[in-house]
């Protein structure tokens with residue numbers, strides 16, 4: 001139900017538009033497809049992905065000869081699920097951390113304000129609930145507020161944090177965090193980083209330095225590089241995904257703030273365009289409001 005509530009705005013906007021588009025029509029024809037195309041684009045599915053979805057529905061109409069407007073929801077649900085399938089997007093039921101000797105290291109990247117700290121806090125909370133020991137590293141040392149916010153979350157969730165204050169060397173903080181994790185035998189390390197996109201060379205250098213230094217402690221760290229994107233920013237989220245992909249390898253996405261927006265289609269478009277699996281979605285500000293992404297639950301919730 002958290003997911004249903006979280007996607008409410010997207011759903012309502014989408015369906016009120018879609019039901020207007022099919023009013024008085026029994027069959028999905030070119031006119032309905034044109035409206036659908038516009039609706040998907042305005043839900044921030046993105047032009048390329050929208051066209052792929054429309055093509056899939058056209059193929060379906062060609063095959064079945066006739067698709068009624070009452071079936072359109074079901075057809076959309078199947079075609080969007082098959083699109084997400086092609087992108088290897090997950091069917092997670094809960095957060096999955098592999099069992100391993102060394103701590104599992106998650107490096108979190110993303111620009112300020114997207115919900116990076118909140119996502120880290122929620123993740124730590126849920127991992128702890130699973131019985132995992134977690135430690136946070138405050139490597140976003142560029143802003144004092146970032147360190148403070150992370151400290152607040154560490155306290156709230158009751159997990160240890162390693163920090164050296166503002167302006168400390170982010171790589172040195174990460175190094176200390178991993179050493180501390182090894183000493184304590186922690187299961188998971190979550191490293192916050194600064195995301196200054198306007199200085200791409202700096203960003204790239206900083207992230208690779210953090211990685212290099214972490215590997216002195218845990219040779220195959222980071223095991224996960226998680227990019228956090230604000231789903232309510234639509235096209236900005238696409239741009240950030242593009243810029244971060246150029247600066248570092250990304251292997252998981254968290255898309256936040258889906259509860260406050262009608263732009264939930266961004267989840268479909270971004271996973272399609274960047275071929276990076278969406279692993280988490282944020283549907284509120286509370287500790288419980290982080291969901292692991294399950295494409296079937298997602299399309300069911302969206303196209304119910």
Ligand code: GDP
Nearest residue numbers: 112113114115116117118256257282283284285
């Ligand atoms: P950071 O600068 O990227 O670390 O961003 P924060 O984690 O501080 O989040 C910025 C604001 O977004 C805060 O007010 C959060 O409570 C809020 N926020 C984060 N995630 C979500 C979410 O999934 N839904 C909603 N509604 N708000 C969120």
